[in-house]
Amino acid sequence: MNLRKPLAGVLSLFLYLASWASAAETIHFGANESPPYWSFKMPEQGLCGEILQALSAEAGLNAEVIFKPLKRLIEDTHNNDLGNPVFYLKEQDFAGIIPIALYQASFYYYQPNHLEKITLSKLTDLKQYQIGILSGSLIDQQAFERAGIQFETSYSQASIFKKLKLGRIDLAIEIDFIAEQMIKKLYPMQRQDFAHISITHKPEAIAIMINEEMPGAKQIALRYRKALKNIIATGRYQEILAKHYKGIAMPNNWYEELARYDRLYNFDLDE
Secondary structure: OOOHHHHHHHHHHHHHHHHHHHOOOEEEEEEOOEOOOEOOOOHHHOHHHHHHHHHHHHHOOEEEEEEOOHHHHHHOOOOEEEEOHHHOOOOOOEEEEEEEEEEOEEEEEEHHHOOOOOOOOOHHHHHHOOEEEEOOOOOOHHHHHOOOOOEEEEOOHHHHHHHHHHOOOOEEEEEHHHHHHHHHHHOHHHHHHEEEEEOOOOOEEEEEEEEOOOOOHHHHHHHHHHHHHHHHHHOHHHHHHHHHHOOOOOOOOHHHHHHHHHHHHOOOOOO
């Protein structure tokens, strides 16, 4: 039996597939180090990094994430960005914004350090407290600072919650998902002693933002939007969320809110 022809055919097919994969378009994105959503130190580059790679594979694209400080990302109006669109839309227009995840932020405090329950009815109420925040957080720190509210910056979530328990800060502003993970890890027997006050009634969006100046930008944005629908339909998206949340409650009405942000940022987009 002559195996040369079948082997030659298999080899040709392999070389074709390899060349097709290598020819897939690479899209470069800028992201701010904000674990566990985006992080060059984490497997798959974090929760949203893993979603991005799943979307890119589904869309037949390669995605490369370059991590930079948030200020530099906002100032660069010629790149594709990953994060909360609120930070970028004042400076840059995009061909497409694809919300891929949600987060909810709150003020946390350690109840045994306070004789009374902390209540916040207006921004100026915060001026009496020492507030901790993570460097490079997804929180819009400048919005608070414009109201005269100052923060003590830390470089790890663990440091923030240790300071909170020790009374070195009164409040910590943190994303619920991250805070719950950190309290569970550091103080599993005292979780009930940490109270929180939600900043907003609705979660914020984390999105892929495609620079309008990039060649084929609108088509790339459409491919990512279609890919998101596909991985949700197949259950791949849900698997990624379950892997990272590990039983921690997600924001309510996750998919409805994701769809709401999609309509908000793409109101003029033809389906």
